[in-house]
Amino acid sequence: MKQFISVNDVPNIDALVQLALAIKANPEDYREVGKGKSLAMMFFNSSLRTRLSTDLAAAKLGMDRAILNVSSDSWGLDFTDGSIMNADKAEHVKEAAPVIGGYADILAIRAFPSLTDREADYNEQLITNFNKYAGVPLLSMESATLHPLQSLTDLVTIRELFPQKKKLKVALRWAPHPRKLPQAVANSFAQWINKADDIDLQIVHPKGFELHPDFSGNATISHEPVDGLANADIVYVKNWSAYEPYGHTVNDKAHWLLDNKALQKAPNAKIMHCLPVRRNVVIADEVLDGPKSAVQQQANNRLWSAMAVLHELLREGK
Amino acid sequence: MKQFISVNDVPNIDALVQLALAIKANPEDYREVGKGKSLAMMFFNSSLRTRLSTDLAAAKLGMDRAILNVSSDSWGLDFTDGSIMNADKAEHVKEAAPVIGGYADILAIRAFPSLTDREADYNEQLITNFNKYAGVPLLSMESATLHPLQSLTDLVTIRELFPQKKKLKVALRWAPHPRKLPQAVANSFAQWINKADDIDLQIVHPKGFELHPDFSGNATISHEPVDGLANADIVYVKNWSAYEPYGHTVNDKAHWLLDNKALQKAPNAKIMHCLPVRRNVVIADEVLDGPKSAVQQQANNRLWSAMAVLHELLREGK
Amino acid sequence: MKQFISVNDVPNIDALVQLALAIKANPEDYREVGKGKSLAMMFFNSSLRTRLSTDLAAAKLGMDRAILNVSSDSWGLDFTDGSIMNADKAEHVKEAAPVIGGYADILAIRAFPSLTDREADYNEQLITNFNKYAGVPLLSMESATLHPLQSLTDLVTIRELFPQKKKLKVALRWAPHPRKLPQAVANSFAQWINKADDIDLQIVHPKGFELHPDFSGNATISHEPVDGLANADIVYVKNWSAYEPYGHTVNDKAHWLLDNKALQKAPNAKIMHCLPVRRNVVIADEVLDGPKSAVQQQANNRLWSAMAVLHELLREGK
Numbered sequence: 001m002k003q004f005i006s007v008n009d010v011p012n013i014d015a016l017v018q019l020a021l022a023i024k025a026n027p028e029d030y031r032e033v034g035k036g037k038s039l040a041m042m043f044f045n046s047s048l049r050t051r052l053s054t055d056l057a058a059a060k061l062g063m064d065r066a067i068l069n070v071s072s073d074s075w076g077l078d079f080t081d082g083s084i085m086n087a088d089k090a091e092h093v094k095e096a097a098p099v100i101g102g103y104a105d106i107l108a109i110r111a112f113p114s115l116t117d118r119e120a121d122y123n124e125q126l127i128t129n130f131n132k133y134a135g136v137p138l139l140s141m142e143s144a145t146l147h148p149l150q151s152l153t154d155l156v157t158i159r160e161l162f163p164q165k166k167k168l169k170v171a172l173r174w175a176p177h178p179r180k181l182p183q184a185v186a187n188s189f190a191q192w193i194n195k196a197d198d199i200d201l202q203i204v205h206p207k208g209f210e211l212h213p214d215f216s217g218n219a220t221i222s223h224e225p226v227d228g229l230a231n232a233d234i235v236y237v238k239n240w241s242a243y244e245p246y247g248h249t250v251n252d253k254a255h256w257l258l259d260n261k262a263l264q265k266a267p268n269a270k271i272m273h274c275l276p277v278r279r280n281v282v283i284a285d286e287v288l289d290g291p292k293s294a295v296q297q298q299a300n301n302r303l304w305s306a307m308a309v310l311h312e313l314l315r316e317g318k
Numbered sequence: 319m320k321q322f323i324s325v326n327d328v329p330n331i332d333a334l335v336q337l338a339l340a341i342k343a344n345p346e347d348y349r350e351v352g353k354g355k356s357l358a359m360m361f362f363n364s365s366l367r368t369r370l371s372t373d374l375a376a377a378k379l380g381m382d383r384a385i386l387n388v389s390s391d392s393w394g395l396d397f398t399d400g401s402i403m404n405a406d407k408a409e410h411v412k413e414a415a416p417v418i419g420g421y422a423d424i425l426a427i428r429a430f431p432s433l434t435d436r437e438a439d440y441n442e443q444l445i446t447n448f449n450k451y452a453g454v455p456l457l458s459m460e461s462a463t464l465h466p467l468q469s470l471t472d473l474v475t476i477r478e479l480f481p482q483k484k485k486l487k488v489a490l491r492w493a494p495h496p497r498k499l500p501q502a503v504a505n506s507f508a509q510w511i512n513k514a515d516d517i518d519l520q521i522v523h524p525k526g527f528e529l530h531p532d533f534s535g536n537a538t539i540s541h542e543p544v545d546g547l548a549n550a551d552i553v554y555v556k557n558w559s560a561y562e563p564y565g566h567t568v569n570d571k572a573h574w575l576l577d578n579k580a581l582q583k584a585p586n587a588k589i590m591h592c593l594p595v596r597r598n599v600v601i602a603d604e605v606l607d608g609p610k611s612a613v614q615q616q617a618n619n620r621l622w623s624a625m626a627v628l629h630e631l632l633r634e635g636k
Numbered sequence: 637m638k639q640f641i642s643v644n645d646v647p648n649i650d651a652l653v654q655l656a657l658a659i660k661a662n663p664e665d666y667r668e669v670g671k672g673k674s675l676a677m678m679f680f681n682s683s684l685r686t687r688l689s690t691d692l693a694a695a696k697l698g699m700d701r702a703i704l705n706v707s708s709d710s711w712g713l714d715f716t717d718g719s720i721m722n723a724d725k726a727e728h729v730k731e732a733a734p735v736i737g738g739y740a741d742i743l744a745i746r747a748f749p750s751l752t753d754r755e756a757d758y759n760e761q762l763i764t765n766f767n768k769y770a771g772v773p774l775l776s777m778e779s780a781t782l783h784p785l786q787s788l789t790d791l792v793t794i795r796e797l798f799p800q801k802k803k804l805k806v807a808l809r810w811a812p813h814p815r816k817l818p819q820a821v822a823n824s825f826a827q828w829i830n831k832a833d834d835i836d837l838q839i840v841h842p843k844g845f846e847l848h849p850d851f852s853g854n855a856t857i858s859h860e861p862v863d864g865l866a867n868a869d870i871v872y873v874k875n876w877s878a879y880e881p882y883g884h885t886v887n888d889k890a891h892w893l894l895d896n897k898a899l900q901k902a903p904n905a906k907i908m909h910c911l912p913v914r915r916n917v918v919i920a921d922e923v924l925d926g927p928k929s930a931v932q933q934q935a936n937n938r939l940w941s942a943m944a945v946l947h948e949l950l951r952e953g954k
Contacts, residue, residue: 036667038692038695038696048393048414048417052358052386052422056358056382056384059384060356060382064696066687066691066692066695068684068687068688070684082916084915084916084917085916085917086814090912090914092913092915094915094925095912095924095932096684096912098932098935099685099911099935099936100684102939103692103936275413277410277413278407279402279403280401280402280403281403281404285400289412295413296413296416296417299420300421303420349672366704366736369702370702370736370739370740373702374674374700374739377702378672378700593727593731594726594727594728594731594732595727596721596722596726597728597730599720599722606730606731607730614738617731617734617735617738618735
């Protein structure tokens, strides 16, 4: 695997899922895989789960890790060809990326969208440029529009939850949130699940929260918060802001809270969420603290999924 | 040892002290103890000594370490059961703690008191909740009311300084400070020293700076800055703000500076302080730079004490 | 080598350069050199290249690393003998330095100049005091007036670029910059290059940007932006602010941009810069993206140079 920016970088999704599960079963077998190799992690945005799980994943493979907390604002990184850098931008990505790539074997980056400039966000300027110039495999720890480490984890968790079932029904279910959030987790989840032949994806959201068709693909769409979940094996709960008008959100959808009543048509569903979750706004306590919840198992799988991805990227390393 | 939040978590204090001294004598013997194990360190407050010593202690045991600089403000961590999280709190401790505990074998936390809400501080809400939900051994790197890593170090240092003396006289001596400080170091020191049968503890402070009786216990109390130190083997200097009114401090006690004159009744005493120390406000140059001072030895023992604690917590690890 | 603060700390410059090149050729041979040893890195100022390269250099030697992001402002570090610390300074260097030195085997520090108080900057108060009290070898990661890790890298790169040439002509060439920058890189480069018998140094800058003679030494000085580069083998481009009036800069020197026209008298020169570089202000795209540029090779050599320095400092470690 040459890079890990989207599902399209993964030659064999099933094999990657199985590798994550194999690592989870016997993590100590992989202790020497990354010995003498290094991971540089650049955080343009804050992170808890992703940071800790990726950092310790690299450690468990024996890798050296170095962390840079940067801000595209404070650093003043320039992405424009031919710009005359006499203002606030201190360094061009044409220098920064290969310098960092020259020190580390893998470069991991986390950079959120603006949610104000859709074109810039969906062009993935930052991660695309770093990937172009770094000279080493690039690992996305969530970009403006995608979060493939989360999606791999989600698929790993689904395979754990339903190891034998033939045809799965998965609902990606919008939920309310007081802030406007990126579409990255939802886009990426849809993109990954759409690749699985044995999973039917239904996306359930209020009108106005359609994902871009590049990601929703052939998924069926429902605007019914309860009926849209009928017979789901998995209900994947997540808020996202609108693609059009970009970044728009609403505050009159409290009834989209995912509680036990909302699950009446999906009595056997397992509930997933990428966390952090606003309790009793996004998902009710009764669900999170009950037997349907798989959110901790899912969060824990971040570790093994990151190890699997690093494992595959190391094969392409310097 | 299942956790390290207070002296009450230590099954055998003397054994832990002796382990720290054994590690100090031959640190390289412990290089493999934590191999393949990981420590996640969460700093809700800034730290220099504790951070560096705990981090390198884990490294010297062969552990992987990951550090999270967080702020309970910026993170917006919710500790309340049943809360509807539609305001500024982004994550509930019920999710955060087990997620982090799922990645690491030991979770270390540093979180200071507010010094404004005594009930909340003395309830130790943050560390208690993380301990309840983390699922792995929790290590306090200073909580709202206690600092057990410091106290263990203090006891290790006392045993080094007086390896054979039968009955020791230790004075915990208040000193002035321009800012209001937590009671944690003083509470914890008293709590630990009170457990030692062979040490008499005298607490010396101006009226109004009484520690809570849960910590001062049976120690004798003196309000005499000089006479209160009579015949002390150890003078442990520290400022703390008042328990009642909570967080109150005073600026008319410059004569409580610990200088050579203040030590006239304790001519053979060794001087300890947890650092950082305000020179010539808390302790005079003549004491800190003279032969009585043990503050560097004490600070250095943080490393070996942290190794001993991690060593014991690893036995309870996943 | 007992410390690495300036070129004067290096017993044998050529041997150190050769060690860096030997490490670059076979880095895996040095994997165990620092095993069980630790590096504490203190950043009083932000850093990308230096931080990442020094951190991973230590890792590649098998060292444990701990990083402290501090600010002399926020920490309130006191450097004055006998001061009564009742104001904003929380800790004296007499405590801080030996405490940190007590935990780590090598202490690395980065601290920029004020550019307002020349005497304080050129006295190198911070790094001098840490060196005095730390008790372990001190490694400068750029101080107020010098940047020896950069200069070693520069020399390593020059030796790589011209392995056999007998007498080299190197031009240190001032270039414009919108902000006022330290003199550290220029001072240090001149100091190192002046030590090499087989290199002639010419310093090329507008009037008013003279370096202090302690650093420029016997280098020839030119004020001609183009003619001053005649027949140069290396053109080392860098902005610096004035020594007198201290920190002064100008905004009418756009014609000092280093472009191909500026290199007409040095047709075979290799171009170096420590990075970050303002494209089309300091150096033109046509130069940076052309075959003359050695800036990436130079940046990459930071890693091997840091390994060489740590290698030598470890011999003096505890």
